[in-house]
Amino acid sequence: MSAERKFQGIHFMLPTPFDQNGDVDTSSFEQLVNGARIAKCTGVVALGVMGEAHRLTDSERGPIIDAVVKAASDDLTVTIGVSAESGHSLASRTRDAQSAGASAVMIAPAKMAKPNSVSTFNYYEAAQEVTQIPIVIQDLPEQTGVHLEPEFIGKLHGKLPDAKYLKLEDPPTPQKITKVINATGGHMGIFGGLGGAFLFEELRRGAIGTMTGFAYPEVLVSVYNYIVKNDIERARNIFYSWLPLIRYENSAGIGLSIRKELMKRRGFIKSADVRSPTTPIDTRTEEELNDLLIALDTHIKDI
Numbered sequence: 260m261s262a263e264r265k266f267q268g269i270h271f272m273l274p275t276p277f278d279q280n281g282d283v284d285t286s287s288f289e290q291l292v293n294g295a296r297i298a299k300c301t302g303v304v305a306l307g308v309m310g311e312a313h314r315l316t317d318s319e320r321g322p323i324i325d326a327v328v329k330a331a332s333d334d335l336t337v338t339i340g341v342s343a344e345s346g347h348s349l350a351s352r353t354r355d356a357q358s359a360g361a362s363a364v365m366i367a368p369a370k371m372a373k374p375n376s377v378s379t380f381n382y383y384e385a386a387q388e389v390t391q392i393p394i395v396i397q398d399l400p401e402q403t404g405v406h407l408e409p410e411f412i413g414k415l416h417g418k419l420p421d422a423k424y425l426k427l428e429d430p431p432t433p434q435k436i437t438k439v440i441n442a443t444g445g446h447m448g449i450f451g452g453l454g455g456a457f458l459f460e461e462l463r464r465g466a467i468g469t470m471t472g473f474a475y476p477e478v479l480v481s482v483y484n485y486i487v488k489n490d491i492e493r494a495r496n497i498f499y500s501w502l503p504l505i506r507y508e509n510s511a512g513i514g515l516s517i518r519k520e521l522m523k524r525r526g527f528i529k530s531a532d533v534r535s536p537t538t539p540i541d542t543r544t545e546e547e548l549n550d551l552l553i554a555l556d557t558h559i560k561d562i
Contacts, residue, residue: 266336266363266393266424267448268301269480272472274519275310275323276528283319285326287528292330294527298477301468302336303327307365308402309472309515312340314534321355328360336362338395338470344369346385353386364390365426365470367397368405376411380418387419395424395450395470398435409435413442426470428452433460440465454509455479459498462486473505474521475557504555507548516540517548 271294276287288305295303305327306312306320315323324339331337339361341352349366356364366386368379386394396415400406406429415422427449429435436449451461451469458469458479463486473479478501485494508517516539519531533539540548 265301267467269298269468269476269483270302270304270336270338270450270470271295271298271300271476272304272307272309272452272470273327274472274515274522274528275306275312275315276519277530277532277534279530279532281532281534283315283323284529285322288323288326289330291522291527292327292335294522294525295476296335298475299480300335300476302338302362303331304338304340304365304470306340307397307470308340308399309518310340311515311534311537312342320352321359324356324359324361338363338365340365340367340397341386342367342369342397346382349382350385350389353390357390357392361392363393363395363424365395365397367399368403368407370403371405374405379405379407379411380415383415383419383422387421390421392421393423394419394421395426396422397426397428399426399428399452401428409438409442412439412447416443416447422447424448424450426450426452427461427466430457432457433464436461436464436466454514455505456502456509458482459486459495462494463491472518473508474518474525474527475501475504501555503551504557507551513538513540513544517544520545520548 273291276284278284292303328337339356341356341364343349343352353364369382398407425447432451439449448467451458451466452471455469455471455473482494482498516533520540522528523531
């Protein structure tokens with residue numbers, strides 16, 4: 260990725276679509292990525308937690324990366340999740356992603372029985388040794404069990420030249436953004452996540468965007484754009500009006516199933532299927548979602 264290429268803004272986290280046989284539906288990535296393009300996102304992110312990367316085989320990763328890079332073309336950045344359980348595997352996945360044309364790689368810490376800063380630093384260093392593109396450090400302790408202190412994030416940013424960005428998903432995120440800015444001298448680009456639940460506050464704290472899979476990415480783009488224009492009131496009004504759906508879509512355990520259902524309804528994917536042990540939404544959940552959509556009036560206007 261060239262140094263001049265824009266990276267700040269809204270990056271749409273892509274789910275991995277499956278067909279009725281449970282196989283990866285690579286043909287749907289074109290429509291998914293085009294949805295991000297129409298929403299005026301900066302880029303897309305594939306093979307993250309939302310992409311069910313931990314439930315994919317190694318052989319499924321390559322065709323997904325190729326499909327996303329092709330669909331993104333030259334107008335959207337492509338960040339590929341390469342998190343692994345060893346530095347060796349991490350380096351291999353990093354090489355594969357950049358060889359396929361990724362703009363950046365996203366890396367969450369490896370899970371360890373006894374997490375420690377030395378091992379975690381060495382793990383990230385393994386990616387730095389082979390990468391020629393930016394690294395997005397993913398701070399997601401709920402999934403990894405590894406808590407990244409602001410000072411340690413500052414160390415990664417200071418000692419690893421390509422550790423330029425952070426995807427912060429360790430709540431409370433607004434408060435931690437301030438701490439990371441202080442620890443990095445304000446030189447590290449910080450993105451929010453967690454479904455965009457604190458996007459408004461994160462941007463006002465100094466985040467440069469978010470990487471998340473909210474099914475209406477154009478809403479998040481609008482909030483971001485109004486913040487950049489310093490029209491805080493308009494950004495706040497849009498964010499607060501959509502917060503009920505952001506909240507519901509973030510339902511623990513079934514959030515991905517809800518997002519996929521919404522994306523199916525929007526024509527982004529053909530099927531809302533998820534891989535076990537994640538469960539699809541049940542009839543009552545679908546009824547609640549319908550009620551919310553009716554009350555919200557998701558007709559996009561003036562955003």
